[in-house]
Amino acid sequence: MTAGPPSGTEVRRDGLHRVAPGRDALIGSRGGRRPGRGGEVVPPAEFRSYYGRAVIKPPVWKAHNIAGYLFLGGAAGGATLLAAGADLTGRPDMRRAARLVSAGATGLSLAVLIADLGKPERFVHMLRVVKPTSPMSIGTWLLSGLSPLVAVAALDEVSGLLPRRWADLVGRLARPSRLAATAIAPAVTTYTGALIANTAVPAWHGAYRELPYLFGASALAAAGGLVAAASPTSEAAPARIAGIAGSVAAQLLDRAVHRRLGMLAEPLTKGRSGRLLRASRWCAGAGIALLTASAVRRSRTLGVAGGLALAAESALTKFGYFHAGTASAADPKYTVVPQREHAPATPA
Amino acid sequence: MLTTYRLTEHHTAGGMSRWLPYLSELQPEMFCEVSPELADTAGLDHLGWATIVTARAAIEARVLVTDRMVPVRVHDRIVHQVGLPYHWGRNGITTGDSANDLTHMALDPDVHIQEVKALTCDIRPGRRPRGPDRRRLVEEYQRRAGISATTGTTHRTTERLGKSG
Amino acid sequence: MTDNLLEGREDPARDSGYPQPPPRMGFFTDTSVCIGCKACEVACKEWNLIPDDGLSLLGMSYDNTGMLGADTWRHVAFIEQDRPLGRQNNAVALMPVGPSSAARNAQVVAAGLGDQHGARLGSETGATRLGPSPDGGPAQPVTADGRTELRWLMASDVCKHCTHAACLDVCPTGSLFRTEFGTVVVQEDICNGCGYCVPACPYGVIDQRKDDGRVWKCTLCYDRLSVGQEPACSKACPTDSIQFGPVDELRERAAHRVEQLHDAGVVEARLYGADPDDGVGGTGAFFLLLDEPEVYGFPPDPVVTTRDLPAMWRHAVIAAVGVAATALAAFAGARR
Ligand code: SF4
Numbered sequence: 074m075t076a077g078p079p080s081g082t083e084v085r086r087d088g089l090h091r092v093a094p095g096r097d098a099l100i101g102s103r104g105g106r107r108p109g110r111g112g113e114v115v116p117p118a119e120f121r122s123y124y125g126r127a128v129i130k131p132p133v134w135k136a137h138n139i140a141g142y143l144f145l146g147g148a149a150g151g152a153t154l155l156a157a158g159a160d161l162t163g164r165p166d167m168r169r170a171a172r173l174v175s176a177g178a179t180g181l182s183l184a185v186l187i188a189d190l191g192k193p194e195r196f197v198h199m200l201r202v203v204k205p206t207s208p209m210s211i212g213t214w215l216l217s218g219l220s221p222l223v224a225v226a227a228l229d230e231v232s233g234l235l236p237r238r239w240a241d242l243v244g245r246l247a248r249p250s251r252l253a254a255t256a257i258a259p260a261v262t263t264y265t266g267a268l269i270a271n272t273a274v275p276a277w278h279g280a281y282r283e284l285p286y287l288f289g290a291s292a293l294a295a296a297g298g299l300v301a302a303a304s305p306t307s308e309a310a311p312a313r314i315a316g317i318a319g320s321v322a323a324q325l326l327d328r329a330v331h332r333r334l335g336m337l338a339e340p341l342t343k344g345r346s347g348r349l350l351r352a353s354r355w356c357a358g359a360g361i362a363l364l365t366a367s368a369v370r371r372s373r374t375l376g377v378a379g380g381l382a383l384a385a386e387s388a389l390t391k392f393g394y395f396h397a398g399t400a401s402a403a404d405p406k407y408t409v410v411p412q413r414e415h416a417p418a419t420p421a
Numbered sequence: 422m423l424t425t426y427r428l429t430e431h432h433t434a435g436g437m438s439r440w441l442p443y444l445s446e447l448q449p450e451m452f453c454e455v456s457p458e459l460a461d462t463a464g465l466d467h468l469g470w471a472t473i474v475t476a477r478a479a480i481e482a483r484v485l486v487t488d489r490m491v492p493v494r495v496h497d498r499i500v501h502q503v504g505l506p507y508h509w510g511r512n513g514i515t516t517g518d519s520a521n522d523l524t525h526m527a528l529d530p531d532v533h534i535q536e537v538k539a540l541t542c543d544i545r546p547g548r549r550p551r552g553p554d555r556r557r558l559v560e561e562y563q564r565r566a567g568i569s570a571t572t573g574t575t576h577r578t579t580e581r582l583g584k585s586g
Numbered sequence: 587m588t589d590n591l592l593e594g595r596e597d598p599a600r601d602s603g604y605p606q607p608p609p610r611m612g613f614f615t616d617t618s619v620c621i622g623c624k625a626c627e628v629a630c631k632e633w634n635l636i637p638d639d640g641l642s643l644l645g646m647s648y649d650n651t652g653m654l655g656a657d658t659w660r661h662v663a664f665i666e667q668d669r670p671l672g673r674q675n676n677a678v679a680l681m682p683v684g685p686s687s688a689a690r691n692a693q694v695v696a697a698g699l700g701d702q703h704g705a706r707l708g709s710e711t712g713a714t715r716l717g718p719s720p721d722g723g724p725a726q727p728v729t730a731d732g733r734t735e736l737r738w739l740m741a742s743d744v745c746k747h748c749t750h751a752a753c754l755d756v757c758p759t760g761s762l763f764r765t766e767f768g769t770v771v772v773q774e775d776i777c778n779g780c781g782y783c784v785p786a787c788p789y790g791v792i793d794q795r796k797d798d799g800r801v802w803k804c805t806l807c808y809d810r811l812s813v814g815q816e817p818a819c820s821k822a823c824p825t826d827s828i829q830f831g832p833v834d835e836l837r838e839r840a841a842h843r844v845e846q847l848h849d850a851g852v853v854e855a856r857l858y859g860a861d862p863d864d865g866v867g868g869t870g871a872f873f874l875l876l877d878e879p880e881v882y883g884f885p886p887d888p889v890v891t892t893r894d895l896p897a898m899w900r901h902a903v904i905a906a907v908g909v910a911a912t913a914l915a916a917f918a919g920a921r922r
């Protein structure tokens with residue numbers, strides 16, 4: 074391949090060839106300075122970095138796809154649970170609303186996930202392996218399992234519109250698929266916390282203990298809100314309760330994350346994330362108040378407004394955490410400073 | 422004082438290496454290197470533009486301020502250095518002004534090689550003037566320095582050789 | 587698959603199921619003899635047919651590459667510092683010089699990177715004023731009491747081929763795999779562009795190529811290794827700053843080199859990545875550095891994210907049960 078005179082030493086599998094003479098050049102050995110004296114004149118900066126460049130690579134995911142999925146996937150999982158409950162407790166209108174929300178959110182989830190790959194046909198590569206070390210692999214299988222099940226459930230709701238043979242088939246599949254979907258759904262709401270925590274992104278990894286709970290709670294807020302908004306007030310009580318409980322829990326867990334992260338919580342409070350998360354708090358307050366009022370006043374309008382407020386809260390939370398992670402990855406401070414605290418001691 | 426040198430990334434005047442993407446991306450732009458002291462004195466900004474003027478021409482380059490350049494003391498005067506790589510020209514993937522435009526038509530008296538390692542220059546912030554204004558700028562410098570078409574055209578080598586025998 | 591270790595000491599090839607793997611291969615990059623010629627960067631691009639990634643003058647000394655990325659698998663860093671190298675006396679000591687510009691330049695570059703901190707390659711940097719005081723007052727006179735020393739650090743960065751590689755662990759398609767040499771390689775026909783490995787790598791190595799969405803990184807020249815050749819970069823390196831070989835042997839050689847430098851008065855020499863008990867179980871490509879890792883753009887104490895994955899799964903499962911219980915309770919509560 075390469076012509077010309079030999080450059081450096083060549084290392085092949087069978088050993089060393091043409092050892093270069095300069096390999097052990099004794100740099101810095103000339104001169105009279107005693108070792109260890111003179112020393113460091115660099116002023117103690119807050120932290121050092123390579124020209125302020127990021128140490129790790131921030132996620133390449135597009136916010137509207139992946140943060141969007143964090144929200145939609147949660148809503149899908151939560152709504153699937155509410156659909157099962159509505160079915161078992163004889164609330165046909167709420168069941169229809171929940172099933173449609175769940176099928177819609179699941180469909181959109183798949184769509185944004187596939188869109189983020191750039192080339193949709195490459196999605197099938199996800200199905201080559203099942204890898205427990207990759208929450209994305211497990212999540213893909215969960216979602217791939219959930220989609221046909223919630224689709225059957227949604228078709229069951231509109232079976233009147235289907236040809237006879239199809240309607241029969243859907244009717245027979247409805248019950249087993251509901252059971253399976255209910256089993257899968259809770260995991261769909263929480264695994265996304267593990268998904269983003271399982272990275273080197275400081276603000277995400279640092280909160281790996283809280284994120285699954287936070288995302289699960291936020292999913293209930295979203296699903297409860299959407300289903301409450303789409304069901305008649307008389308049947309929507311469980312959706313309202315689930316939504317309010319999820320919302321309260323999510324706000325408490327958000328506090329817990331701030332405490333856990335310490336200086337790493339800064340990206341959650343500053344800039345775009347700060348604005349999104351503050352807005353999510355307002356939505357939570359408004360949603361809880363409106364839903365409570367709708368229950369007391371039996372008002373559908375208040376219920377719709379409150380439900381949508383809770384869904385907005387969930388979306389804002391997910392986008393806020395998404396952007397905070399990206400910001401924490403883009404600034405070397407958040408990688409260097411916490412690691413420095415337990416990094417090996419500096420020689421000299 | 423101006424001095425020119427080569428970079429490992431480019432070959433001679435860059436006529437070949439400026440056409441190679443892998444080499445061009447490593448040194449993508451004509452620059453001049455100045456000490457922090459000269460940057461302060463002349464008002465130059467790291468990564469900003471500077472115009473370098475000699476008796477022959479004016480070129481522009483991006484500024485790199487670096488501790489590797491140091492002012493030198495010659496008798497009682499502080500002389501600043503401007504370092505210029507000579508790899509740029511008007512064609513290739515990366516283009517820029519040519520340091521060779523600045524240099525004089527003189528040979529090193531000892532080895533008779535083009536003398537490009539030490540010449541006097543001025544450096545000022547900003548990009549160079551375009552079109553005829555560029556020539557006017559150089560002419561202005563020439564007038565102030567009293568340089569004419571005959572300045573520096575005497576061949577001294579034979580004289581010196583004659584004297585020393 | 588055999589037992590799936592997520593941390594600690596490990597023989598990566600054997601634990602990935604190769605019954606009789608050849609010795610683990612890697613790089614020892616001794617930055618103390620790097621001359622910054624960038625031969626490694628170019629040789630890598632030539633051999634692996636990597637596209638160029640744009641012309642941008644970054645103002646980071648002679649580094650116009652910036653960082654590793656999809657189209658840069660070797661990156662030579664340049665750091666100018668106003669401190670001596672070992673016992674060296676610098677001629678600068680006699681010159682009439684003022685304060686160093688190194689720190690100010692770094693600020694200028696960082697400020698030009700904007701919000702994204704140069705997170706992606708080739709980000710253009712703007713100029714920030716360094717010159718005389720902004721009020722247009724007189725320029726600072728040249729003083730003779732400022733910087734007297736200078737050292738110019740150069741280091742060729744590369745994928746670390748971690749013992750516990752986060753990129754490989756999180757890859758949902760199995761595109762990233764462990765070779766028989768213990769290295770980590772992307773199969774470009776399997777990668778589907780999900781981008782999960784990108785933020786998972788604790789060193790910021792692997793990155794997505796904008797136009798095709800797939801990720802790319804150093805393969806430790808898997809193709810060359812397979813036919814008994816050494817990688818292109820180490821072959822091109824004229825000073826043997828990049829040394830290739832069995833990792834065990836390289837670690838011995840590196841330890842010896844640190845001793846040698848300490849004896850020569852270069853007390854700041856230290857190894858980075860050579861410790862099999864560090865957060866990633868030691869790296870297959872490790873370094874001899876002359877300053878703290880973060881100065882070269884390395885994380886000071888990286889930990890593979892999947893070390894905490896069992897705990898994450900535990901929390902996710904408990905949280906899922908919690909979500910189901912809350913939903914159940916909501917229906918129970920509504921019935922009252
Ligand atoms: S350095 Fe990053 S890209 Fe390389 S093996 Fe380790 S985790 Fe993977």
Ligand code: SF4
Binds near residue numbers: 740
């Ligand atoms: S080839 Fe060797 S000497 Fe040249 S820049 Fe790369 S590591 Fe340094």
